[in-house]
Amino acid sequence: MPESPRTRTSTRIQDAAWEIFCERGLPGATMEEIANRAGVAKTTVYRRWPTKSAILIDALKERLAPRVKFPQDGTVRDDVVAQIEAVIELFGNRTGRAYLAMIAESVHDPEIGTALRDQYIADQRDAAIRRLRTGIEHGELAPRIDPEILVDGLYGALYYRVLVARAPLDRAYATRLVDSLWPAP
Structure with missing residues (x-):
């Protein structure tokens, strides 16, 4: 079954958050920077996750x-x-x-x-x-x-x-x- 656009967007956001975290640590992983790197609006990020911690934990679970x-x-x-x-x-x-x-x-x-x-x-x-x-x-x-x-x-x-x-x-x-x-x- 092909991945839905919503799932692809969520994956891009998680990937962006994880990459930024790996590069700059937690302080560098701002919601704005995550949205920019993922190529989405900040509101798109906030609709899926309330905090950067929530995004990072989901990204962590996917990877680990x-x-x-x-x-x-x-x-x-x-x-x-x-x-x-x-x-x-x-x-x-x-x-x-x-x-x-x-x-x-x-x-x-x-x-x-x-x-x-x-x-x-x-x-x-x-x-x-x-x-x-x-x-x-x-x-x-x-x-x-x-x-x-x-x-x-x-x-x-x-x-x-x-x-x-x-x-x-x-x-x-x-x-x-x-x-x-x-x-x-």
Whole structure:
């Protein structure tokens, strides 16, 4: 089915917002600049999104969600390793670096922080928790395991390494991380 003109316009606006954000950060991504780059009136932008944060979160979801979708292919442990590898791969490209910059911006901009948490991170976190709960139900993880704490430990370590320690990440790190924190049966 061909894309509608409305969908094409929304895509142009999201693309423009994302490109500006990648180039200039959150302060440089004004609604006026987004409209200009997308080739639409500012009112067209405001009809679809109330704020630049809303546009950026939608653009982020379009770009990130398919790349880091939680796998359901193997054992829970293997799926966790594969998902962390996907996140590490993402962090190594422009889109991932922009996502990390958005997380950093959220410290100073509560609106972007709330939108990021509520509209993107919460879904990703829930997917990981659901996958771990499936592992408990199927006997791959002990019933005593708290999936939320395990997710915090795994992903907290990953984000700490990239945002605070600024240490290198590679696929081998995903396996080392899971091996270190994965609970014994």
